[in-house]
Amino acid sequence: MARTILFNKPYGVLPQFTDERTGPPRPTLADFIDAPGVYPAGRLDADSEGLMVLTDDGRLQARIADPRFKLPKSYLVQVEGEPDEAALENLRRGVRLKDGLTRPAQAECIAAPDLWPRDPPIRMRLTVPDSWIRVTIAEGRNRQVRRMTAAVGHPTLRLVRWSVGEWQLGDIAPGTWRDAG
Known part of the structure; x- marks a missing residue:
């Protein structure tokens, strides 16, 4: 077994x-x-x-x-700034990265999840707000979620994979x- x-x-x-x-x-x-x-x-x-x-x-x-099996992987992602609907829609359509267009992702803004403290803590900027999104992808390129959020103008501060299939x-x-x- x-x-x-x-x-x-x-x-x-x-x-x-x-x-x-x-x-x-x-x-x-x-x-x-x-x-x-x-x-x-x-x-x-x-x-x-x-x-x-x-x-x-x-x-x-x-x-x-x-990636051929397209097993969904969901991430809770703390990003710089507050993504608007256009940024989320870009993630949903697929984002052009240096290694090509990503498959469409599921993306939505979420309330800050109740997670354990990160050690070391993320860096916070006093003049830039942060927010959380849930992103689900069905491929696994190197640092893909981080590159996708950066490409739509919201660099990742913290990334927690929540589910795999x-x-x-x-x-x-x-x-x-x-x-x-």
């Missing part, structure tokens, strides 16, 4: 079990997960937080990570995991 783990990756943790870079050691999945044989299904940048799915099932891992972060505390069941 395949094992699937849901992990709430904290900010600053590498989305892999080893750090190949020389220099001071950085935190990796190995610092939080002691479950032999499971591997990440997709990535989540070190400066992003939230849900990572790990599994020992290679077919499931490929289905989650491969049917799996949701729910009440999993940062740095902890549970079996998907």
